[in-house]
Amino acid sequence: MLNVQEIGRRAKLASRQVQGLSIEKRNQLLELLASNVSQQQDVIIQANALDLAKASELTEPMKNRLTLSEDVLADIQVSLRELAELKDPLAAPYPEWTHPTGFKIVKKTVPLGVLAMVYEARPNVTVDAAALAIKSGNAVILRGGKEAIQSNIALVQVMRSVLKEAGYDENIIQLIEDTSHDSVNELLHLREYVDVLIPRGSARFIDFVVQNATVPVIETGAGNTHIFVDESADFDQAIKVIVNAKTQKPSVCNAAEKLLIHESIAADFLPRIADALIQKGVELRGDEAAVAIDGRLKQATDEDWDTEYNDLIMGVRVVADLDEAIDWINAHTTHHSETILSKQAENVAAFMNQIDAAVLYQNVSSRFTDGFEFGFGAEIGISTQKLHARGPMGLEALTTIKYEVFGEGQVRG
Missing domain, CATH: 3.40.605.10 (Aldehyde Dehydrogenase; Chain A, domain 1)
Structure with missing residues (x-):
């Protein structure tokens, strides 16, 4: 040797x-x-x-x-x-x-x-x-x-x-x-x-x-990847994107790990997305507000919010508004891929301008952060x-x- x-x-x-x-x-x-x-x-x-x-x-x-x-x-x-x-x-x-x-x-x-x-x-x-x-x-x-x-x-x-x-x-x-x-x-x-x-x-x-x-x-590569569901999000579209981002291949760095939901839609949206994710075998860990809305969620720990699971586990948090979502993501991001699910152009622009990450998405699964998918033909890694x-x-x-x-x-x- x-x-x-x-x-x-x-x-x-x-x-x-x-x-x-x-x-x-x-x-x-x-x-x-x-x-x-x-x-x-x-x-x-x-x-x-x-x-x-x-x-x-x-x-x-x-x-x-x-x-x-x-x-x-x-x-x-x-x-x-x-x-x-x-x-x-x-x-x-x-x-x-x-x-x-x-x-x-x-x-x-x-x-x-x-x-x-x-x-x-x-x-x-x-x-x-x-x-x-x-x-x-x-x-x-x-x-x-x-x-x-x-x-x-x-x-x-x-x-x-x-x-x-x-x-x-x-x-x-x-x-x-x-x-x-x-x-x-x-x-x-x-x-x-x-x-x-x-x-x-x-x-x-x-x-x-x-x-x-x-x-x-x-x-390269560490992916504590977030999805923020804005109050204007299309629920059906959002569920499709979130399920794909979390479950299509959970062991990779561009899989979604955390879900932030605007408080004005949380009571309606959280049980629906929880149904879809739990059916796919995902364990959900939430903050107090999320657990209060849906008792199927386990209580998250402080450590959860900075953990890249690489597994069928997802952290869920209810946020007051876009500003809180941006602040939270910037505090916990690994600068890999971050997503907003929204139909409001002004909110999307703020998210794109203020989040510090290599790739930012609107209404698209983060699983596309990939050299092949971006048309590069090959990839040595994802630089953060x-x-x-x-x-x-x-x-x-x-x-x-x-x-x-x-x-x-x-x-x-």
Whole structure:
């Protein structure tokens, strides 16, 4: 098992090779990855079964995220081929201009270099991250969670074999197999080799990475996502959106976790939405006002309001008006996705202008916060910060710029 320093060194060397590959060669690698995932399907599923056998403590939604079935692997193959069809994020033409003394300045798009991904029990991220790295001309270091270690080892072996057979450096894709906290801590300080680190996981995990890393970090993914039902909301439409946002896939960061309801409609609307959610198996936890309206709700704790459940649980709160809803959301948001269900343009405008989040919705399920759904074709994560990238991050987020200057002996006077 290689140590983290050696993995970093090898990744830096490998990054020079991958950044020099033409788009045709990068796309060819993605097609080969798709074929090899298909050919090695049984090996991958067997490795995944070892992880699932040890996953008894995980919730059912988390087990679903961990599972690599034939259907999941088929989807991975489709996504790899779709990624190959996307335009080159490094492609010219580049902006250029001429200095008064005659030299030319070119603003060129280039790979970041070495990406590091630290993530929890989602082995599909292993392939997504590696594929996006290749497409954008980067090397990648992967450090998944212990829950998916056998799955990740199998997937990375499949992808590295493709690189080797194609005559490229296997270290374009590397996995840190040490799942101890020590390996994460070392990776967070690998400034000599890592150009950017992207964490994906729980809010607590991402906070740890952001607070402790000395390498540049793009903060992603934690989703304490709210829906505010305004007094003007269409009830039938609101119920449809809320049920989808909470139950369509509850284990992901863009699933709704909290529901705020305007007090003027709460007595009528809350029992109706409670019926719909409870029928879907959702446990509802409410504040005093919500519990008083519908006794099926459990009393929420202070901790509930800042918890990302990733499960069929939802917090419900009754608010006096739009201003209270905005203040509450800004106090508890993880800056991911926030929704207003309203037909009043003035209220929608205030919500859009005053809420600090990467994505804001009116009368749309937050489950659409996704690079694929936004038309980016692929996604490395959802940034909840404001620098470099924000919201769903596609291929462009894995690039940077450099300036190339061409002259004929000009000097500055």
